[in-house]
Amino acid sequence: MSDSKLTIEDILDAVMHEEKSPSHVALQRWCERFPEHRTELARFFATWAVQHAQEGNSTPDIDEAKMGSRMLSHALNFLHQHASLKIPSPRPAASDKQHKLVQAAGFSVEPASPANCSERLYNLISDAGLSEEAILDQCHLDDSLIAKLDRHIIPFVDVPKECIARLARAIGADMKRIALALMGPAQLAGSHKSKTKPEVRQESFLEAVASSDLSEERKTEWVQIISSERNA
Amino acid sequence: MDPQSQIKESSFPQYATPLTKSKVDGTPYFRPPKVEAQIAEALASDPSTWKSRKWESETMIYLIRLQWRMGNESSVLALFEKLGSNIATVVRDNAQGLDSVTTEQIIDEIEKEVVGLIFAEVPSRKSEFLEVSTRLAIKRRTLTWIKKLNLSNVRTITESSLSSIIQEDQTTNVIQMYPDERPEPVDLLIGKEDLRLNPERIRSALAAVTNPKHREAFVLHYMEGWPIKSVDPTIVTLYTHFKRSDRQISTWIKTALSEMRSALGDEI
Numbered sequence: 001m002s003d004s005k006l007t008i009e010d011i012l013d014a015v016m017h018e019e020k021s022p023s024h025v026a027l028q029r030w031c032e033r034f035p036e037h038r039t040e041l042a043r044f045f046a047t048w049a050v051q052h053a054q055e056g057n058s059t060p061d062i063d064e065a066k067m068g069s070r071m072l073s074h075a076l077n078f079l080h081q082h083a084s085l086k087i088p089s090p091r092p093a094a095s096d097k098q099h100k101l102v103q104a105a106g107f108s109v110e111p112a113s114p115a116n117c118s119e120r121l122y123n124l125i126s127d128a129g130l131s132e133e134a135i136l137d138q139c140h141l142d143d144s145l146i147a148k149l150d151r152h153i154i155p156f157v158d159v160p161k162e163c164i165a166r167l168a169r170a171i172g173a174d175m176k177r178i179a180l181a182l183m184g185p186a187q188l189a190g191s192h193k194s195k196t197k198p199e200v201r202q203e204s205f206l207e208a209v210a211s212s213d214l215s216e217e218r219k220t221e222w223v224q225i226i227s228s229e230r231n232a
Numbered sequence: 233m234d235p236q237s238q239i240k241e242s243s244f245p246q247y248a249t250p251l252t253k254s255k256v257d258g259t260p261y262f263r264p265p266k267v268e269a270q271i272a273e274a275l276a277s278d279p280s281t282w283k284s285r286k287w288e289s290e291t292m293i294y295l296i297r298l299q300w301r302m303g304n305e306s307s308v309l310a311l312f313e314k315l316g317s318n319i320a321t322v323v324r325d326n327a328q329g330l331d332s333v334t335t336e337q338i339i340d341e342i343e344k345e346v347v348g349l350i351f352a353e354v355p356s357r358k359s360e361f362l363e364v365s366t367r368l369a370i371k372r373r374t375l376t377w378i379k380k381l382n383l384s385n386v387r388t389i390t391e392s393s394l395s396s397i398i399q400e401d402q403t404t405n406v407i408q409m410y411p412d413e414r415p416e417p418v419d420l421l422i423g424k425e426d427l428r429l430n431p432e433r434i435r436s437a438l439a440a441v442t443n444p445k446h447r448e449a450f451v452l453h454y455m456e457g458w459p460i461k462s463v464d465p466t467i468v469t470l471y472t473h474f475k476r477s478d479r480q481i482s483t484w485i486k487t488a489l490s491e492m493r494s495a496l497g498d499e500i
Contacts, residue, residue, distance in 0.1 A: 009372075013357070013358065013368070017364075025457065047375050054328040067317060075350075
């Protein structure tokens, strides 16, 4: 009966499934089936027996609603830590500082909800089912600019509103969602091997445009947009 | 949910994706019929209405996985909160004698593990057992954590603990339940005829045992039928469990009984 793929947890799940109480007869039966786990089974049955002997006693005072919120928090943390999962996932809420920056940029901010969580620009694009080329074409950007916006190499305060508006239209998302995706600490590209974390050099939107592969016509267009927004 | 009912094949139409794993004896896992019915009902309704419904935990786990894969974040988040509350209830109900802080720590750890299982890309026995019986899966984890933290020997015992077990077994004579051929220290301490304790007396007496190991030895020996020692090495005994001499264990039980007798005064 012993299955080499079975873990002790699998066996204990089966014990819980099949036994109503932690009797010695039941323990012996399981030890005969899985003699290699005799010690673990005995310890588990002993723990179960002592807890079973106290069933019906007063139970600890637990705030179940709070534990429900913690479960939600664990789920969000898990998804944040496993952001490489391809399936759309909830993300951690934006910080107060980010909200203030968004408000300073002229966007209204609703109370925390899945819609105003901080997300990466690339995720928004892929979640919308769009190709990067389509975004570049519609927004008059190139791939270096998109990469710098995604990694926050360009500080949010330096991103023209027109750029945010174009991204929002192209992606089909709310402007404030785009704004939240564009803010936060600058991210390193790839891995690094040095003991100290290398510094990320940030650059202005104009510097990024100047070093981009955009046509001269589009570079001029961005210079004019920035100029008019600053004078507004 | 009755564990036995879960192993019977569901006759309800399989609207949910079938489970793929099997029990340790090779028979496939099936969701309880009630869960299958709830899943079918949920799939026929608007997800925005799910939050206000009362679902079984197994149903919520299925719906969370389904909605997450479909990118319906708001339904997933609401269900997670409700599932977390359910998990807290199960842990609390199986953590008699533990304090609130320790119990919340255990809930925290179990919730993290359950989240990992829910989002597992490849199903496993553990992840599917959650869908077969969430309550038993959580109870097992609670006991495992208590064992890990060595908390099974907590002192707090209140009324009603032993009575239910003994009433369930329809006996009030503890000694006669598990006769031991060899002379017991208890026999030297108190005559067997005096041990015809009623459940309430045993319960209150057990609460008076100060050393957790002594109480554990008493519970295992007199309530669950563990022999102290056996000539058969394949038999699990108190000797193999505690790794102490049979004399030492007998002394523990004797001490436990002595404390129980003191607590009960002239009753035994």
